[in-house]
Amino acid sequence: MAVKIENKTFDGYRDLFGTEYVALTDCTFDGEEALKECGVVEAKGCTFDSPFPVWHGRVVTLDNCTFTQKSRDALWYSQNINIIFSKLNAPRAVRECTNIVMRDLDISSLEFGWEAKGVRLTDSKAAGEYFMMRAKNLAVRRLDFKGKGCFRYIKDAIIMDSTFVTDSALWHSEDVTLENCVLVGEKLGWYSKNLAFKNCTIIGSKPLCYCKNLKLTDCVMQDTDMAFERSEVYAVLRGKIDSILNPTKGVIKAPEVGKIIRDDPYAKCKVLVDPNLLRGYRND
Numbered sequence: 001m002a003v004k005i006e007n008k009t010f011d012g013y014r015d016l017f018g019t020e021y022v023a024l025t026d027c028t029f030d031g032e033e034a035l036k037e038c039g040v041v042e043a044k045g046c047t048f049d050s051p052f053p054v055w056h057g058r059v060v061t062l063d064n065c066t067f068t069q070k071s072r073d074a075l076w077y078s079q080n081i082n083i084i085f086s087k088l089n090a091p092r093a094v095r096e097c098t099n100i101v102m103r104d105l106d107i108s109s110l111e112f113g114w115e116a117k118g119v120r121l122t123d124s125k126a127a128g129e130y131f132m133m134r135a136k137n138l139a140v141r142r143l144d145f146k147g148k149g150c151f152r153y154i155k156d157a158i159i160m161d162s163t164f165v166t167d168s169a170l171w172h173s174e175d176v177t178l179e180n181c182v183l184v185g186e187k188l189g190w191y192s193k194n195l196a197f198k199n200c201t202i203i204g205s206k207p208l209c210y211c212k213n214l215k216l217t218d219c220v221m222q223d224t225d226m227a228f229e230r231s232e233v234y235a236v237l238r239g240k241i242d243s244i245l246n247p248t249k250g251v252i253k254a255p256e257v258g259k260i261i262r263d264d265p266y267a268k269c270k271v272l273v274d275p276n277l278l279r280g281y282r283n284d
Contacts, residue, residue: 002042010034029053029071048090054078062086067093088112151176167204170195189214208233214250226261228252233269238277253277 002021011030016022020039027046034048035041036055044063048071054060057078065083067074067090074090075081079098083105091110094100099118107126113119116135123142131150132138138157146165151157157176163184170176170189179198188207189195195208196215203222208214209229216235221227228235228247240256247269255277 002040048074052076057081209245225258228269230264230266231269236277244271247271 002023003019004023005027006025007027009028009030010016013031014033014036015031016035016038017033018037022038023042024046025044029046029048030050032050033052033055034050035053035057038057040059041054041057042061043065046065048065048067050070051072053071053074055076055078059080060075060078062083063085065086067088069089069091071090072092074093075097076095077097081097081100083102085104087106089108093109094113094116096115100116101120102124103122105124107124107128109128111130111133112126112128113132113135116132117137119135119138121140121143125144127146129148130152131145131147132154134153136155138154140157140159141161143162145162148166149168149171150164150166151169151173152171153173154176155174159181160179161181163182165184167185168187169183169185171191173189173192173195175194177196177198178200180200182201184203186204186206188202188204189211191210192214193212195211197219198217199219201220201222202224204224206226207221207224208227208231211231211233214231214233216237218236218238220239221237221241222239223242225242226245227241227243229245231247232249233247233252234250235252237254240258241254243259243261244252244257245261246264246267248266249269251270251272253272253274255273255275257271257273260271
């Protein structure tokens with residue numbers, strides 16, 4: 001049976017350590033490691049204001065909770081996590097966790113979601129640096145992200161209907177698909193493998209270089225120059241691209257190309273300019 005606790009402040013050390021089943025409502029945590037090694041944790045309307053609050057939880061459910069900047073290293077090594085309508089301002093939150101469902105979140109966290117596995121994130125906004133580094137098996141929808149270097153080294157992901165304002169995103173990513181997304185920032189997707197974009201808008205300098213099996217379908221590349229350097233790329237673009245630099249293999253089709261630079265003997269990719277690609281496009 002669950003231990004039910006309401007309207008209480010915990011300011012000691014490991015106050016609820018090892019509790020098998022605890023249900024918390026409108027509680028405040030000021031002491032360290034309060035919920036470490038717990039079995040089932042249910043928290044509603046709670047505030048976490050101290051380090052290391054939830055580690056090694058077996059089932060963790062959070063509803064309308066707040067993790068402040070003081071609650072650093074929150075939610076580590078836990079599994080079967082469900083978080084809704086919450087604010088996560090804790091640095092290094094949700095690290096090395098498994099089976100995570102997150103919805104309607106306001107995230108402002110450095111190094112959020114590192115090495116997480118089985119992530120479902122929807123209808124949220126996030127800010128920080130190196131968001132979801134080395135995460136695997138992700139499904140992301142309607143995410144508004146601002147920061148630096150998001151989604152680096154991720155594997156097996158689909159990202160839809162989202163907007164990123166970030167530099168150096170998706171580096172070393174593998175088996176990732178983005179649909180109906182807007183990506184703003186320099187040096188997108190370097191060193192990726194099996195990275196695919198569908199109906200996306202890409203804005204920024206030097207995108208998608210050193211990639212293997214890169215695919216773009218019905219995408220717009222706005223204010224992009226020196227794209228695709230040493231990449232294997234198969235692309236159908238629906239707008240002008242400013243310049244293309246030494247792609248090594250594949251085919252690029254675009255209605256207009258400002259400049260094609262070929263000063264590398266290995267730059268064998270075909271570039272086909274076809275104004276008809278603009279006809280009937282959804283953004284015309």
